[in-house]
Amino acid sequence: xxxxxxxxxxxxxxxxxxxxxxxxxxxxxxxxxxxxxxxxxxxxxxxxxxxxxxxxxxxxxxxxxxxxxxxxxxxxxxxxxxxxxxxxxxxxxxxxxxxxxxxxxxxxxxxxxxxxxxxxxxxxxxxxxxxxxxxxxxxxxxxxxxxxxxxxxxxxxxxxxxxxxxxxxxxxxxxx
Amino acid sequence: xxxxxxxxxxxxxxxxxxxxxxxxxxxxxxxxxxxxxxxxxxxxxxxxxxxxxxxxxxxxxxxxxxxxxxxxxxxxxxxxxxxxxxxxxxxxxxxxxxxxxxxxxxxxxxxxxxxxxxxxxxxxxxxxxxxxxxxxxxxxxxxxxxxxxxxxxxxxxxxxxx
Numbered sequence: 001x002x003x004x005x006x007x008x009x010x011x012x013x014x015x016x017x018x019x020x021x022x023x024x025x026x027x028x029x030x031x032x033x034x035x036x037x038x039x040x041x042x043x044x045x046x047x048x049x050x051x052x053x054x055x056x057x058x059x060x061x062x063x064x065x066x067x068x069x070x071x072x073x074x075x076x077x078x079x080x081x082x083x084x085x086x087x088x089x090x091x092x093x094x095x096x097x098x099x100x101x102x103x104x105x106x107x108x109x110x111x112x113x114x115x116x117x118x119x120x121x122x123x124x125x126x127x128x129x130x131x132x133x134x135x136x137x138x139x140x141x142x143x144x145x146x147x148x149x150x151x152x153x154x155x156x157x158x159x160x161x162x163x164x165x166x167x168x169x170x171x172x173x174x175x176x
Numbered sequence: 177x178x179x180x181x182x183x184x185x186x187x188x189x190x191x192x193x194x195x196x197x198x199x200x201x202x203x204x205x206x207x208x209x210x211x212x213x214x215x216x217x218x219x220x221x222x223x224x225x226x227x228x229x230x231x232x233x234x235x236x237x238x239x240x241x242x243x244x245x246x247x248x249x250x251x252x253x254x255x256x257x258x259x260x261x262x263x264x265x266x267x268x269x270x271x272x273x274x275x276x277x278x279x280x281x282x283x284x285x286x287x288x289x290x291x292x293x294x295x296x297x298x299x300x301x302x303x304x305x306x307x308x309x310x311x312x313x314x315x316x317x318x319x320x321x322x323x324x325x326x327x328x329x330x331x332x333x334x335x336x337x338x
Binding site: 128130132133134135136137138139140141142143144145146147148149150151152153154156157158 | 202203206207209210221222224225226227228238239240242243245246257258260261264265275276278279282285290291294297332333
């Protein structure tokens with residue numbers, strides 16, 4: 001019998017899992033070998049200490065508390081991601097607005113009133129603000145049309161509205 | 177609840193951004209259109225721009241509002257108005273003035289009378305050309321129109337049956 005075999009089986013010896021002959025062999029080895037005896041004593045002390053520990057039941061709401069804590073952690077992680085994104089969006093939007101305003105101001109049309117109320121238009125980039133033309137191109141191209149929209153819509157009412165005081169339908173189209 | 181709040185926050189933040197993007201798209205399309213214009217076309221647009229800039233602020237705002245209103249109309253309504261505008265442009269100054277005077281009075285008409293007018297107009301629209309001619313010939317209003325006015329009237333209201 002060697003020390004290695006004894007040390008491998010020392011736990012089983014303490015737990016009483018060995019056969020009678022094996023137990024006797026270890027007993028006699030421990031008496032003869034101080035190193036294995038010291039190892040045995042250390043293990044026994046550790047075993048005795050563990051026995052002092054009591055099993056404790058976990059609190060009933062432990063699972064719920066852990067899950068809640070995970071959820072909170074997830075939410076705060078989400079917020080940690082979303083808040084910077086939101087902040088970046090706000091900053092980007094502000095920059096875009098600021099840029100547009102500045103750009104608009106740079107090229108802003110300066111209107112100076114001349115004598116007799118005549119208005120002349122000057123811009124800081126020559127006579128015309130090309131960006132403003134482009135931004136309002138549709139309206140500028142069809143100004144007369146958009147100016148007439150209300151009138152053109154109202155035509156629906158015109159031919160059949162009759163003034164009952166006048167049998168000639170005075171609201172009729174072009175009738176005198 | 178928190179997810180809902182975050183979603184709302186995102187939508188709130190993205191709305192103006194999408195507005196800016198949409199605005200930029202319109203600008204980009206307009207820029208392409210502008211760059212494809214001939215020098216003469218650009219000159220014409222510049223001339224119109226000067227006229228536009230010389231309008232009073234309120235007038236410009238009103239036109240912009242009309243522009244927004246127009247954009248929200250259905251394609252049929254848009255076509256109808258564009259058609260009417262083409263007819264309107266062909267009128268001489270006297271006819272335009274007369275038409276504007278008459279339309280100016282529309283605003284003072286009570287809403288129920290307007291509704292009635294619209295209903296009668298729609299009835300006329302739904303008639304066949306022949307039925308409509310008969311109905312119009314019975315109307316005292318029609319009697320008061322000369323041949324040219326009747327022609328313009330037909331073109332304004334019943335362009336598909338001209």
